[in-house]
Amino acid sequence: MGAFGTVTNVGYLTIRTRDLSASIKEAEETLGLRLVENSGTKAFLAAADTHHEVVYLQDETDSIDHFAVSVDNLEELAAIRAKVDERQYPIVSAGPIEDYVEHGFAFVGPEGFTWQPYVALPWRDTSLTGGYGPQRYGHINYRVLDTVAQVKFLVEVFGLRVSDMVGDGELYFLRCSPEHHGIAVGRSHLVGLHHHAWATQSIADLGRLGDRLARQGRRLVHGPLRHGAGNNIAAYFQEPSGGIVEVYCDMELIFDRDRPMRTWDIEDLYWVNQWDGLMNAAILDFNTPVFEREIARV
Known part of the structure; x- marks a missing residue:
């Protein structure tokens, strides 16, 4: 049976923020996320045992950069790309637009939202770690x-x-x-x-x-x-x-x-x-x- 181009998880999101330090502090201390990496201009955070579930990017605006949705394999990714091309949505990048994503592409969908379908990153539930944050x-x-x-x-x-x-x-x-x-x-x-x-x-x-x-x-x-x-x-x-x-x-x-x-x-x-x-x-x-x-x- 061929691939249908079906998303299986919402993946992560990237948010532009005018105050990266405040966004990191809020995510860590109020929400309870784990800071995985901070370059000074971009921060990766997660609740589950994966590299990132939200990315904050230092910018001159507070805005949503893109939504990322994951698929199970390259065949499903290719099937989504075919549907995007058929509908002539503008392609932002033929490859991933976020770090630490190996396979994916990005396009602009209805009303200007940027989407990145990608092959899922490794993921584990962290509900038994004893932390106070979300799973x-x-x-x-x-x-x-x-x-x-x-x-x-x-x-x-x-x-x-x-x-x-x-x-x-x-x-x-x-x-x-x-x-x-x-x-x-x-x-x-x-x-x-x-x-x-x-x-x-x-x-x-x-x-x-x-x-x-x-x-x-x-x-x-x-x-x-x-x-x-x-x-x-x-x-x-x-x-x-x-x-x-x-x-x-x-x-x-x-x-x-x-x-x-x-x-x-x-x-x-x-x-x-x-x-x-x-x-x-x-x-x-x-x-x-x-x-x-x-x-x-x-």
């Missing part, structure tokens, strides 16, 4: 003008499956593994990354996150709460580059590949908060814009 990078939530076109792209090019839809296409949750979502896409006039999310073992870790923020004179911006869509317990805080970080546990697992899409009434806030039906509307104002890169066809 692994879990998902992204980003906003676009046209959610329908963005979902079509994610399904057709990366082979993702839609788990849930909120309202009339206001928000979609898509999966590339049994976990309910690896990517969420919402409709907004703000185009960019809303939050990146990290999986942890239990709700106790969310409490410890709140305690760490309180000792810094800060507060969570949302939660703890249990979402309806995804069923995960989550808490959110703001990072120095302006975006939001989610820490979560207890995400719904979907083992039926063909499970039909579930829909939620956007007016019934049970989809966002099962416990009290409330949502901090201010959380919708946070956004890390897309880095606009010059493109030379490859």
